[in-house]
Amino acid sequence: MSNQCKFWDCFENISPVHTFCGDHFEWVETGEIDECPICKRGKFSKYDLCTDCDNKSAEVVNSSQTKLATIHLLAAVDDLILMTKPDASNWPVGKRKQLNHLEKMANEVRNELRSS
Ligand SMILES: [Zn+2]
Ligand SMILES: [Zn+2]
Incomplete structure (x- = not known):
């Protein structure tokens, strides 16, 4: 093979x-x-x-189905951030940075959804 x-x-x-x-x-x-x-x-x-x-993704990015899927994903990410944040103060810097990055990305997507 x-x-x-x-x-x-x-x-x-x-x-x-x-x-x-x-x-x-x-x-x-x-x-x-x-x-x-x-x-x-x-x-x-x-x-x-x-x-x-x-x-x-350029072809489908503006379809309403994609928008709905993104909203669901965003809600799941929000839950995840909410759940892990209280523990994050004990995490090593690298891991905390990744969580911050995730939060930043989620906010960017939220802003994009708002403006589209
Ligand atoms: Zn190759
Ligand atoms: Zn690919």
């Missing part, structure tokens, strides 16, 4: 024990490649999504 590089537009055949081809693995190591939050394939970290998902 052959295996393909996990990077979104790479079709390099690799050994089944590897996740990325040699070239892309080097970029994963240097932090230039991380995971696309939608399709879970590799993408360049400077972009939010891989180009594939970015193109697709």
Whole structure:
């Protein structure tokens, strides 16, 4: 069984024990490649999504269904933040930063929903 590089537009055949081809693995190591939050394939970290998902999301981003789904997701994130925040004062700085980042992202999405 052959295996393909996990990077979104790479079709390099690799050994089944590897996740990325040699070239892309080097970029994963240097932090230039991380995971696309939608399709879970590799993408360049400077972009939010891989180009594939970015193109697709641009087509659906204004549909009312997407808006409803986003509102539900936002409510779940709010619950999560509310639930974890009291404990966060004991967390290491890195973890607290991630929670703050999540809160910031949720607020940004909220503002976008409000203005659309
Ligand atoms: Zn590759
Ligand atoms: Zn993607």
